[in-house]
Amino acid sequence: MSAQIALAPAPPDRQEPTPHAFGPYESGAAPFKAQSAAPIAIETTQLTKRYDSMVAVDHLDLRVEQGEIFGFLGPNGAGKTTTMRMLLGLIRPTSGSASILGMDVATDLPAILARTGSMIEEPAFYPYLSGRDNLRAMARLSGISENLVPKILERVDLAGAANKRFKAYSMGMKQRLALGAALLADPEILILDEPANGLDPAGIVEMRDLMKELKHEGRTVLISSHVLHEVEQICDRIAIVNGGRIVVQGRVEELLHHNDKVEIRIDHPEEAADVLHTVPWMGHIDRSHDHILVSAPLERTAEINRLLADQGLYASVIKPQEESLEQYFLEVTEGVKA
């Protein structure tokens, strides 16, 4: 599996933000508007990072459209964090280039970072400062008003723990604070590395809702996560990397239904399989005790149903096989390993 799926740009969802536990962002400044003239938010061209003989990122070509949530997936050590660090100027690429909002990371980094919020690996703050003071310190670095800090703390549901020292925070609170720091400057682009790491189930749901809210506000989110169920629910498109290379990139629903497999639940799977074996356009047939899985064009599902019914075999369910992102991820990454 190495082919990449070419896709049309997704129109940004411009619904109004919905009320949420984190609350809508009220910075006082006008929220940014997605620019239709420059639909590419993040782009890398042959981006490569080598450490001596080890290639961490290998000629990576990534395109993230403005206004979408883009999942950047891969097993540990696949090169996700290194790529994100290169996008933020923390690591210099060995070769290739990266641009954000049309600006080159190598030459326009200050302008890029002024419009980008990020969260790389585990939250990193000064342990002796409170959550509030950490955000104030970050606000000073970003050259923005400290008056925004209370609103950000409310948005990430940390207003009640604002005066607590960072070292006393739980993992979930640390993650929220890191997200607050990323949102501080009202960014157009968010680059989030494992934002759900350490969150409890309720926190994961809140994070998911927040991601959707950010998308509705027109922001672009590049997110890496191992919580594939969440990624499946929130991401418009994904790229799966392995060994520093993109293995597959495309829309989530297209990737998960790419294989034209039809699942048939039936009382007599052996007889049904015998019938379908006679059909010339039928592909591979897998049989189990209560269902069969056939490779066939999805548009011929009704025809399959009629063929079986003609032989007195009545299916209780005929549907395209739905693969979870988790299954797909394992299939893709293990396929590459093999």
Next chain:
Amino acid sequence: MIGFLRSDWRKLRHRWMPRILVLILLAIVALVFLGISSRARFRSDLVMPDGLVVALSLGAAFAAFIWPILAGSWSGSEYGWGTIRMALTKEPNRIAFSLSGLIVVLMTVGAGLILVLVVGAIASSLVGAATHAIVSTPPAGANAAGVVIKMFFGAWYASAFYVVLAYAAGAIFRSPAAGIGIGIGFAVAQSAVSGIFGALGDPWKSIALHFPAAYTTALNSRLANELVVKGPLARVSSDDASIQVSIIALAIYLALLIGAMVAVVQQRDVTS
């Protein structure tokens, strides 16, 4: 740069370590002052205004063991906590990031020395009251206030070497332990090696005269000698470099250390 300085200032205001280190320095100065004053032949050097100069000399002498703790911790902890990546994804100017922390630590050293002056003034007054000599007479032509001011900056400048050494080591080795260890370890090793080289005679002895400690000692001794000329504390060796040479030599050491740190931080990937 302004953003980094403002951020570092906030960090300084909320961190206990600088306050504790200043208190330790003040306690050491006060105790040594008390110890010296117990010997009658030293007392004449300890009354005002000479006592201020002695206090600043003590502040500079103990700088090598106090300030590397703060400086090495300040720079190295940015890597240990990973806060460097948070900072550089807000403002990517790595030179400003490196220098702002250093400036704030050096300001803390200055504030510490002001408090050393206060402690020195109190201690001098107590010694003066005890010996019924409230104020010593400055040498002919000496401007006591001018000497104290010069001595303040001399002590600060001498302390700056150890601050910069530890700060640069913390940043270069990405570790507070390395910064502190190299800062204090260098001071200790320097004393030991200077002693050995001195005992071996020339040419080893002349090499030791170019160690940073030789210049920090020479600078402070010569500045102090402008006021404290009577008593046994006013010792200046004929081997001591002049004030001008000491300032230039220390400036070269400082430039080398800061240059190495900036070059490394500027070029290196941030993987912390």
